[in-house]
Every structure is written in C-alpha cells, then in structure tokens.
Amino acid sequence: MPPSDFTDTNQNETPSLKAAPNFLTSPVNYMSHHVQSLLLKILKQGPIPQHLGFIMDGNRRFARKMNYKQVVEGHFMGYDKLQEVLNICLHLGVKVVTIYAFSIENFKRPKEEVDTLMELAKTKFIELCEKSDLVNKYDLCVRILGNIALLPIDVQEAAKKVVDTTKHNTGSILNICVPYTSRDEITSSIKSVIKSVENGHMQIRDINEEIIEKCLYTYGSPPLNILIRTSGEIRLSDFLLWQIRASHYINTKQELSFYDKECDLRDIDNVNESIVNANQLDNNSTIKFLICLISFPNPTMYSPMK
Numbered sequence: 001m002p003p004s005d006f007t008d009t010n011q012n013e014t015p016s017l018k019a020a021p022n023f024l025t026s027p028v029n030y031m032s033h034h035v036q037s038l039l040l041k042i043l044k045q046g047p048i049p050q051h052l053g054f055i056m057d058g059n060r061r062f063a064r065k066m067n068y069k070q071v072v073e074g075h076f077m078g079y080d081k082l083q084e085v086l087n088i089c090l091h092l093g094v095k096v097v098t099i100y101a102f103s104i105e106n107f108k109r110p111k112e113e114v115d116t117l118m119e120l121a122k123t124k125f126i127e128l129c130e131k132s133d134l135v136n137k138y139d140l141c142v143r144i145l146g147n148i149a150l151l152p153i154d155v156q157e158a159a160k161k162v163v164d165t166t167k168h169n170t171g172s173i174l175n176i177c178v179p180y181t182s183r184d185e186i187t188s189s190i191k192s193v194i195k196s197v198e199n200g201h202m203q204i205r206d207i208n209e210e211i212i213e214k215c216l217y218t219y220g221s222p223p224l225n226i227l228i229r230t231s232g233e234i235r236l237s238d239f240l241l242w243q244i245r246a247s248h249y250i251n252t253k254q255e256l257s258f259y260d261k262e263c264d265l266r267d268i269d270n271v272n273e274s275i276v277n278a279n280q281l282d283n284n285s286t287i288k289f290l291i292c293l294i295s296f297p298n299p300t301m302y303s304p305m306k
C-alpha cells in the first residue's frame, strides 16, 4: 500500500485505489501519496480555514463518464472521497465542515436514485455511530441540518442516533445537510422567530439579523470561510445563502484547470509547479491549494468533465 498520512477508515485497504482503477494504477499514484504528504506538511504551516462548506457535485456525470452500470455508483464513490477529504480537513485543523449531502430538490429525482441515496445516508449515519475512525480520531460531533421530517422514518432515526451519540464530542464538527435548502432554512428560522413573538418572548422591534441567524440550522458554527463546489458548476444551488455573505467561493474545476488535459495522465511536473506556488502562500492561495491537494489522488470530487 502506498504510504500516506491519510489512511481511510478501513486501514487495510485503499478504497480510492480499488474504486477507481482506471485512474490510479500508474506509479504516478504511488508518487501522489508522497507528494500529498509533503504538501500537507507545507499546508499545515499556513492559515487554516475554520469552516469549510462543500457542495458535492458531479457524481452522476462522473459515473457516466466512467461507463459505470448505474449512476448511483458515482454517489458511492463520492462518499468514499468525502471521507478522504474530511480526513484531510480535520487533520489540518479545520474546525467545522458543512456538506451538502441532499437537497430538498433532490427528492424530485428518480425514485430508485432517491431510495439508494436514502439507504446510503442511513448506512453511513449508523456507521458513524458505531465504527467510525473519523469520529474517534477527531472527537467529531456530527450534526444533521435540514428539514429532517421530510426523510423516511428509518433515516430520521439513524440521523437522530448519530447526533445523540456524538453530541458531547468536542473536537471538530461535521454538519451534514440532508435534506436541505437555504430557503427552507431561512423560512424555518423566520417561523421560529414569529413563534417567539406570538409566545410573548420577544417584540417585533427586537427582530434583527442576529436573531434570525440564531435560528438557522448552522447556529453555533463559526462564519463560513470557504464554499467549495466540485464538478465545475458555479451555481450555489440554494446552499448556505445566508452564511456565504463573506466567504470565498471555489470551483474545483477552475482551480484544477492545470489537470485538464487528461485526468489519468496528471504529470508530476504540474505538481512540482504547485509546490513552488506554495512557497508564496497567502490566505487565499493556501485555500485554493488545499482544494487542489484534496482533489489530487482520487478524481471523484473533481469530476473530469470537459
């Protein structure tokens, strides 16, 4: 197994290697683990964002491009990649990671895909409760943000279980947004505020941005520093619209454009170029560099569409 600072939850295998043989069979992959370790050491010297948001996109396009039998396989690979990315973020000292796992709009997708995603969510919630290296290693507190009542009952129960099991953990926080949209979050916040007024706990004149923010699902997390979207799309897709006020927005495809030739032929010269750039890191480039880094060994988060 190639040496790496970032072993996945299963110590005995490298899921990314197994999952994407077409991309990761060459000696470049072996090198990539060395390079990744080196880059992480460099990154650790620089400013580390407190709160990162991820819009995980491009899973189905990736599955189609790879000619997988079913598009949902792209989602499975997406989850594997997510674990790797989380490992890297938490290792670097990022305090909160918020991921867009399922939009309320996603319920309009074909039933079979929705059912598979719900089953995946349930399985992963239970895994996070029971045998998660990620939770143990980083004393991770998992929060489920969104309109939980829209989830099937068994998924709601699994969500509640993972929240209850990890709620006293004081390390980092993982916010999993499922099923979520910003408009729904803001609507729910406004309803809570109105309820407080109706109950006589507050006057209309007391309502301000701070009060509305206190009723958002993300309350308690530090300001969002960076929102990252994979796959090349630049839309926000109704994610963290309130919270993004002062954030940087990163589109991984743009940041990784130097990989655009052929994903499976990422040559090491390009990586060297990145290391050189890392010598002149400022806040912003550290962050962009982080994105390049985390997308490096496994293509799922960076779905290589043209």
Ligand SMILES: CC(C)=CCC/C(C)=C/CC/C(C)=C/COP(=O)(O)OP(=O)(O)O
Residues within 6 Å of the ligand: 056, 057, 058, 059, 060, 061, 062, 075, 076, 078, 079, 100, 101, 102, 103, 106, 117, 120, 121, 124, 125, 176, 178, 231
């Ligand atoms: C713990 C937990 C809840 C995990 C969630 C698992 C997971 C990988 C969710 C992502 C689902 C999703 C709608 C991705 C977007 O890609 P897309 O389907 O929109 O891809 P496309 O843009 O290529 O169509």
